[in-house]
Amino acid sequence: MLALTHPLEIQRPPIVHFGIGVLPKLGQWVTSRGFARPFIIADAVNATRLSLLGLANASCFGTVKPEPDITNLEEAVAAAEAAGADVIIGFGGGSAMDLAKLVAVIAGSGKHLHDISGPHRAPSRIAGLAQIPTTAGTGSEVGTRALITDPATQNKIATESLHMLADIAIIDPELTATVPPFITAATGIDALAHCVEAFTSRRAHPLIDDYARRGIELVGANLKRAVENGRDMEARSALALASFYGGVCLGPVNTTGGHAIAYPLGTRHRIAHGIANALIFPHVLAMNAPAQPEKTAWVCKALGFTGSTVEEIRKGALTFCEALGLDMRLRAHGVPQDDLAAMAREAHAIRRLLDWNPIDLLESDILQIYRSAW
Incomplete structure (x- = not known):
């Protein structure tokens, strides 16, 4: 165990909204930042309740896999680029939020996962990044890491970068009320x-x-x-x-x-x-x-x-x-x-x-x- 005198750095999103009823803060933030083309990354379940987010003109990639792989990531990146996304919103559990982190730094960069995987290799992102968890488990909304499965090796590829830290995390426990x-x-x-x-x-x-x-x-x-x-x-x-x-x-x-x-x-x-x-x-x-x-x-x-x-x-x-x-x-x-x-x-x-x-x-x-x- 490290001593109390050992230096330690904690990085968290600059804005964290927590509590019942905070979800409307997303629309307020999107508007205040001037984002015009929100792009939501969600699993199939959460893709059916996008109306809860209160966003106009939003596009969605709604087929996040439970254990996303490289193909799933590439599909999400292509969809975000086609939509001209200027803010990426992860809406779901850890899989959706991890995918959102990677899409935010890859879309429009010309890079692929193997170009940025590992620690501190991801490029700066232009798009905004918001994370909205709908389960209480991964804590991915406040993190800088993302995991994607490589089908060729059946191993998880880890990517870590401060550029994947969300601008805002909105944690509304009401979203978890219907979780089985x-x-x-x-x-x-x-x-x-x-x-x-x-x-x-x-x-x-x-x-x-x-x-x-x-x-x-x-x-x-x-x-x-x-x-x-x-x-x-x-x-x-x-x-x-x-x-x-x-x-x-x-x-x-x-x-x-x-x-x-x-x-x-x-x-x-x-x-x-x-x-x-x-x-x-x-x-x-x-x-x-x-x-x-x-x-x-x-x-x-x-x-x-x-x-x-x-x-x-x-x-x-x-x-x-x-x-x-x-x-x-x-x-x-x-x-x-x-x-x-x-x-x-x-x-x-x-x-x-x-x-x-x-x-x-x-x-x-x-x-x-x-x-x-x-």
Whole structure:
């Protein structure tokens, strides 16, 4: 863990609107900035409710995939260029918002993903960028990273740039009220995983720990409430805030082993990001516990259980997730047992995350996690 004296930089959108009823702030901002050709990037569900945004003359790319790939990105870029977009608006979950970030820096630049992927290679953008989350999970609305799957390698390509930071983020929990219980549960565990992985990371920092602790508490106290009653707006608001805090954690610290191990579930088996992280979360929390015993004990308490051994922690976290209605078996989500070894090799190669995990996870350790989760 980094010391309090260690320098740390946090970057967030210069404007963040949070709370029930803040969505009309989008139209006000678009008008005040003089944007004339808004371009919305949304998944198929949110593409049916564009009227909520209150924008005139807006175009839309409404076919964002749950795990967007390079082809999906190229289609979105072409549509934005054809529309002459002067402001890009991500409207949806993490997939739509990640795609919006990349479209904002690629459209009109003549560049392709391979020209800008990695850290700090994206060009300055001319278009504005607004992010509007409709789930409480990824925290992508406040981040500078985007992930796209390469179909040729079945790996996620990460791009990071301050040029992909939104000009404005509008977080209206009312937009999450219709999210089904399963997705509410899965995305809520994703937000939890962001906070926990940053909290226990080798580069954890006291400044980020404060955000992580609060996010963990909010999920522990409110996720089951939101799953059981989607119109519980106090719980929905708490989860939206937890997701935001998780997004703040991702900037200077980021995730570790849990996300690395979850990625092959999405790229190889098309399991949505939220449930992929939920399926892995209990196992990584438990395996990392010996390296972070005090922080892990605090996490367990915030989630409503105690555990003094690795197995007790794993069972406690599994019970927490199962109480949300989640089937926590990989095989129940279409993962074949004979692919676990290949997944372990692929996950072990994601060093940008695994190098910061609190313990050194061998390929055999990752395979053990997959087998336990299967």
